[in-house]
Amino acid sequence: MHLDNAVNKSTNPRPGQVYNWPDGPDVYKGIPKHYTGQEVNPTNVLAVLRGDQSLKHRGKKVLESGPLDNIFVYLMTHGGPQVLAFPYGGYLFAKDIIATFKDMYANRRYRQLVIHVEACESGSMFQNIMPPDIGVYAVASSQPTQMSRVAGYDSKLMDFTAGYFAITWLNHTEDRHRELLDDQFDYIRSQTAKDYYDPYTGLKWHQNAGHYGNLSIGRLDIGQFEGPKPYKIATGGDSDHHNDDEHRETVSMRDVQVVVAEKRLLLAVSTSDKLRAIDQLKHQLLGRQLVNKLFEQFAGVVGQLLSTTTTTMTTGLDSQLLVDQELVSNCYELFVNTFQSKCFNMNKNPYVLGKLNVFVNICEHLTARQLAIALNQLVGQCETTNAIVGH
Known part of the structure; x- marks a missing residue:
């Protein structure tokens, strides 16, 4: 299984080849394509x-x-x-x-x-x-x-x-x-x-x-x-x-897009290349800023619902949901899938994955009735922060 999208990418300096280390040999020839x-x-x-x-x-x-x-x-x-x-x-x-x-x-x-x-x-x-x-x-x-x-x-x-x-x-x-x-x-x-x-x-x-x-x-x-x-x-x-x-x-792995944009800016020679690199870097950093704002605001709203603090929701990272905690696990999955479908495609910016601990912490405090309210609040929060889409 592989996406098979790198071999003929416009940025590939060796079209038709794939390598997994700078100046390394071609590792693409003969690779099966069972799922791409x-x-x-x-x-x-x-x-x-x-x-x-x-x-x-x-x-x-x-x-x-x-x-x-x-x-x-x-x-x-x-x-x-x-x-x-x-x-x-x-x-x-x-x-x-x-x-x-x-x-x-x-x-x-x-x-x-x-x-x-x-x-x-x-x-x-x-x-x-x-x-x-x-x-x-x-x-x-x-x-x-x-x-x-x-x-x-x-x-x-x-x-x-x-x-x-x-x-x-x-x-x-x-x-x-x-x-x-x-x-x-x-x-x-x-x-x-x-x-x-x-x-x-x-x-x-x-x-x-x-x-x-x-x-x-x-x-x-x-x-x-x-x-x-x-x-x-x-x-x-x-x-x-x-x-x-x-x-x-x-x-x-979550910082690759930002680091690459920074490197392109440092290496840019022409004015047009520099402006293009600045736009790419700005795009990445503004996206992160919007993500931070969205999760902080949502944590504050849910904190009011639960009569707790925003800090409780956004810190104290605990990703140890246990499988036998079926309700908590299902709650977390609901939040992740709702955020993906209604708010933001996390595959476009892996930085968002670093914020999912907010959903973990929220799910450990919610009742079944509060879950439905919180999910609606999440969708509403995304709608009011719709500028995040595409970042």
Whole structure:
């Protein structure tokens, strides 16, 4: 599954090719196109894992595994508290992918399953949720309240080419197929936990990988899940290439659009290029300003409804909704889907995903009657702040 939208993009300096590190080799040739474009959505992801026969009858590939098979899954996208965002088809919620794993386990669709997820707050997809007894070993690129980073800035492409987590485990996998998953996790954690200084706040933070589920699977060889033979990952460098001075920079996945706009402004030579870069940067920053204002106002309105403070709603980040808290989990999903459909397409600006903790906190305080009122207030708030649409 891949969007397949980069190979012929106008900004691609190497048309017809895709590379995952500056000056790296082409990794596009021979890549299957089972699901591309709008087919890459949460519904299809879960259907493929379940081996959905209706997809198969339409000529699409699905997982046809049995009780002796090991499965490896890798997902990279933007994320928020217990949710992964897709460019098409909405969002993949933690409770849905966990339910799919439970169904697969009950129907003996695998022996063991390993999943790597690279997204901001990806640990929230599994922490306190993933059962230890369904044969799943999950590795998340960051803790439940942490952002994940990208790396490999390419000055020709004027964009970042790789996820920091992905480039770390992919390069470690080279010629290490007989090492243990635990060994790889320790390496990933040691590399991604290096200090990162936020250019906007000046604060230091870390990206700490986490592992969840049946941790005993970590004592198995990597090759049992990622292939039995040593092979070369086409990343254009050795396992420590992401520490080279030229490509050392890493930024939060949510800040990529702003950082890229800033770089374009700094590199612009002509007046027209500078004005264009200023417009792009202004567009991003005004969008963030509007998002901040919308959530602050909404938190204030709901705070009055609940007789609590705006600070209670907007701080004290807690993305640890438990699956057995069915009402709270359903409430959160309602808010996310309502915001997406009535207010703002979060896929256009992943910065918004960092505000979803407001919905988490609100849902932990609402009664069923108050939920309907709060949802109506959210829609009304968006209508009065309609300038946010398109930012």
